Amino acid sequence: MRASERLPFKDESDPIFSLPDSAEVGEWDTLLWQGWHSFERGEQPGWMRHSILQSWQRSQQRAIDPATFAYVSPPATELAAILEHNAELILAARSIMENLLAYNPDGHINLTDAQGVTLHFCGADLTPVGSILREEVLGTNCTARCLIEQRLVYVLSGENWKLDLRKRHRQCAAAPVRDATGQLLGVLTLTATPDNFNAHTLGTVQAAAEAVGQQLMLRRLLAEQQSILETLNEGVIVCDRHGRIKTLNRYARQIFSGIDPHAGPIDVLLQPQGGSLLTMPFCNDRELQFMPDGVHPLSCLISLMPAPDGGRVLSLRENQRIRAITRRVMGVGASYTFEMIRGHAPRVLQAIQKARASSRSDSTVLLTGESGTGKELFAQAIHNASPRQQEAFIALNCGALPRDLVQSELFGYVDGAFTGSRRGGSAGKFELADGGTLFLDEIGEMPLEAQTSLLRVLQEGEVVRIGAAHPIKVNVRIIAATHCNLLDAVEKGAFRRDLYYRLNVISLEIPPLRERQEDIPGLVNTFIQALCTRLKRIAPQLSAEAMSCLQAWHWPGNVRELENLVERMVNLCEGLEIDRHDLPEEMVLRNAPVASELSSLQENERQHVMQVVREQKGNLRQSAQLLGISRTALYNKLNQWQVDVAGLRRG
Numbered sequence: 001m002r003a004s005e006r007l008p009f010k011d012e013s014d015p016i017f018s019l020p021d022s023a024e025v026g027e028w029d030t031l032l033w034q035g036w037h038s039f040e041r042g043e044q045p046g047w048m049r050h051s052i053l054q055s056w057q058r059s060q061q062r063a064i065d066p067a068t069f070a071y072v073s074p075p076a077t078e079l080a081a082i083l084e085h086n087a088e089l090i091l092a093a094r095s096i097m098e099n100l101l102a103y104n105p106d107g108h109i110n111l112t113d114a115q116g117v118t119l120h121f122c123g124a125d126l127t128p129v130g131s132i133l134r135e136e137v138l139g140t141n142c143t144a145r146c147l148i149e150q151r152l153v154y155v156l157s158g159e160n161w162k163l164d165l166r167k168r169h170r171q172c173a174a175a176p177v178r179d180a181t182g183q184l185l186g187v188l189t190l191t192a193t194p195d196n197f198n199a200h201t202l203g204t205v206q207a208a209a210e211a212v213g214q215q216l217m218l219r220r221l222l223a224e225q226q227s228i229l230e231t232l233n234e235g236v237i238v239c240d241r242h243g244r245i246k247t248l249n250r251y252a253r254q255i256f257s258g259i260d261p262h263a264g265p266i267d268v269l270l271q272p273q274g275g276s277l278l279t280m281p282f283c284n285d286r287e288l289q290f291m292p293d294g295v296h297p298l299s300c301l302i303s304l305m306p307a308p309d310g311g312r313v314l315s316l317r318e319n320q321r322i323r324a325i326t327r328r329v330m331g332v333g334a335s336y337t338f339e340m341i342r343g344h345a346p347r348v349l350q351a352i353q354k355a356r357a358s359s360r361s362d363s364t365v366l367l368t369g370e371s372g373t374g375k376e377l378f379a380q381a382i383h384n385a386s387p388r389q390q391e392a393f394i395a396l397n398c399g400a401l402p403r404d405l406v407q408s409e410l411f412g413y414v415d416g417a418f419t420g421s422r423r424g425g426s427a428g429k430f431e432l433a434d435g436g437t438l439f440l441d442e443i444g445e446m447p448l449e450a451q452t453s454l455l456r457v458l459q460e461g462e463v464v465r466i467g468a469a470h471p472i473k474v475n476v477r478i479i480a481a482t483h484c485n486l487l488d489a490v491e492k493g494a495f496r497r498d499l500y501y502r503l504n505v506i507s508l509e510i511p512p513l514r515e516r517q518e519d520i521p522g523l524v525n526t527f528i529q530a531l532c533t534r535l536k537r538i539a540p541q542l543s544a545e546a547m548s549c550l551q552a553w554h555w556p557g558n559v560r561e562l563e564n565l566v567e568r569m570v571n572l573c574e575g576l577e578i579d580r581h582d583l584p585e586e587m588v589l590r591n592a593p594v595a596s597e598l599s600s601l602q603e604n605e606r607q608h609v610m611q612v613v614r615e616q617k618g619n620l621r622q623s624a625q626l627l628g629i630s631r632t633a634l635y636n637k638l639n640q641w642q643v644d645v646a647g648l649r650r651g
Helices: 025-040 050-061 076-085 087-101 142-149 163-167 199-231 250-255 266-270 319-330 346-358 375-384 403-411 448-460 486-491 497-503 517-535 544-552 558-572 585-589 600-615 620-627 631-640 645-650
Strands: 108-113 118-123 153-155 171-178 184-192 235-239 245-248 283-290 298-306 312-318 365-368 393-397 437-441 477-482 506-509
Touching: 050 142, 076 087, 087 108, 087 118, 087 184, 087 199, 108 142, 142 153, 142 171, 142 184, 171 199, 184 199, 235 250, 250 312, 298 319, 346 375, 346 506, 365 375, 375 393, 375 437, 375 477, 403 448, 448 497, 486 497, 517 544, 517 558, 544 585, 600 620, 600 631, 600 645, 620 631
Parallel strands: 365 477, 365 506, 393 437, 437 477
Antiparallel strands: 108 118, 108 184, 153 171, 171 184, 235 245, 235 312, 283 298, 298 312
């Protein structure tokens, strides 16, 4: 039987193909040389594989000289770019290639990209990095066949186009490396001696190439997950069952700056104050304090979930950042500035000057004045002129809250602090105002128990939530306001004396409207213009008689009453002038001076009351007791007579 009939030169796809064993190598080589010589004579040897003959024909047509041999590489700069572009592929293949080499200790394994440029090799030094193994450059070879056919292939030494490659007496197997979509990324080629090359070698190379593709997909998946973790606006820490930190994203590194994740278990590094993170029940949005430096507590909102390996996944956000987001959503802030305060009366200008001076410090300010005089307007202007102007301005009316809710609103509470508390707890106004200004309106209405907690905040700069064991540091400037006499409240035991002196660092009195009548025309025009701009209508004018009536009114509701009256007049006015008949009846009747309309009996009453008040130096509580009337009745009479009580007290 002829060798061509006995030796099975079968294609890789043939289920019965076989490769020569050690005893058959010589016969196979001889037959392949015979096939080569037949091909040179223009014949088509029938025992040669069809795919090899086709490759030889293409190599011949390209005039590739089989007798000369030298590897060709791209220019250095181009090669550097190719290697950088394929760095991830090289990293994914490196360890797999080294493991594959363990089964072929005398072999050579090389990795090329999809254009046949050698990216990496290990084992025998046969194919330098940068070598181009494409068929149009090197003729028939195993890597080139795989690039063309994009499947598992083998090439025996005698099937190579270059004679020098045949003289190596090495057999080759190559398999394509693909990505998740099946696209060809490169080729993995094993070159081995005949005694280490058999049909199982092809399966090993195929498995290695697939492993490279899987490793590359895994690396890209991990990189994608890491990229997602890095862009999250919350910290993520993953630890194993022993507490060793495996993953720490960018936000977590910022929160716990300076910690070394390899320096110890997570509980030792972060120092959670509510128990161990390894034994703590899984939870969502639980408040927890950490003390990584052992000194400064860090308050966070955490979620704790199980990891597949028995470890834990911790996600966390700083409460300070959550409060900043909350402030943006709530839209808290100050809109008024000193330039928006209208008035030229001496007492108003004096109050503005004093308020501007107070804005340059962080000292507590106590604003006093009747309701409606614009105390919050001054508070906002002080904040907007201060270094805290970019931070939050939060206002709380202490008199508008039920007594049992004042403390929870101011200082917040922890989860389960009381029946009906919100799950996960809630930050108080002090925490929300951290870094900014907290305006406490109607401070005189604050319950005594809340006053005690407020005093602690002013003294220590920290708040303790209801039900919490640890304080939280806050940096808040306090501006308080009241319409009542806090000293009277101190004397009655309704207000803490030490808190009064803490609040009354800078005292600022806002004058009532009746003491700044020269400002009424300007305020009226401002209110009319603003309202008509909003209503998109022509602004009416006030007649001289109407303005005279407004200036003669005693304005118990102050600027707020004036603004509301202007809105009423503009809405009801049908022409372009507001006259006396557009005003409230009681305001028209009071157009003349008060003294001219008093009977002699009323005048005597006024003189007697004023004498008592002067003797008591403006103390309305004592004056009312001596006169035998209530303090409210006395206060109303003085308002009616346009008496400057504050001036009497200063007198």
